[in-house]
Amino acid sequence: MPIKLRDFPRTHFNMPGNAACPGCPETMGIRYVKMALGDKAVLVIPAGCSSVIQGISPKSGINFPILNIVFAAAAAAASGMKAGFEMLGRDDVQVVVWAGDGGTADIGLQAMSGAAERGDDIIYICADNEAYMNTGIQRSGATPYGAWTTTTWTGKKEHKKNIPFIMIAHDAPYVATATVGYPQDFIEKIRKAASVKGFKYIHLLAPCPVGWRFDPALTPEIAQLAVKTGLWPLFEYHNGSLRISSFSRMYRNKEKRTPLEVYLKLQGRFKHLKEDDVKVLEEYIDRLWAWLDLLEKASHPSDTAKQLVKESK
């Protein structure tokens, strides 16, 4: 169901005057979580920018009840919290893990994998800003090829770890990707995840103005360009079937995609890239879409058959 902006109440979804940098994608993301779930949600936040954004005690800058926990235990703590709510008979409360890419792809991976295997009824949202931004832009498993960080100052030599595909391999009931550039899509996906029982995973691309070296005003635009260049395909995997989301569907066609240089040139972290590096990234995009095509065709055999009949006519 499409989102109507006028239907939202006129309340604070996030607390103004928090410690986030200007143009922060994480405060945007947390706002959309509040818009989607309302007051019936509890956040579990491992170490990262979001635990700093809350600001100084006795005030908190995020409008949620929050448990702050160590890096490696976010999903495990959320599982325990959900079990506690179930014992109290409060099934209406959603337990949401809001972790960064370091807390998901590197340090928190085993706890998340365990929670997914047990099928605990939680929503895991990874706000992926592609490096350890809070401690000073160190490389993480989710940093893309060629990106400058303080620990890869000639550009990273390895590709980004594809966490959504790892979660699809866990056969989680709901896996999705989103960006802060398309909030309506993200809010819809959280609402859908809340209606599904079991382990839900949403990977949110969050362009960080400080770490990616761009003007804070461009945060939504960079997020939209990541989708338009095909580098960040938006998709949903629900009960074993994969669908490309509506905002990403037209970029399945290679000619309709925006040239990758447009996206790279806006960011200071890709300033040193040469033509060969851009080619490596373009090949990565093609490989990514080949995987997605394979998964989509395998989960919708009737669609593929229809298309084959159409082509043969």
Next chain:
Amino acid sequence: MGYKIEEPQTLFIAPVSKPAPGSVGKTGTWRNEKPVINEEKCVKCLLCWLYCPEDTILRREDDMVYIVYDYCKGCGICAKVCPVDAIEMVPER
């Protein structure tokens, strides 16, 4: 038996903070440029309200938006996403 449990007489402060605006003070002092809304041009699409990371753009009853300058950090996202250029970034002082 007159047995009574004494209540502990300690000054216990729970490590809990509550959501409130201005957890690090008035962040409006951070900004270099100030967004100003031209109400004649505004078409009430609410995109600036949707994209504002700081929740400093609020809605009136008639869906006209206004900015709380006490906390606006001046990132400029609202001016960038506005489809009719109704928001202008004016340098402070």
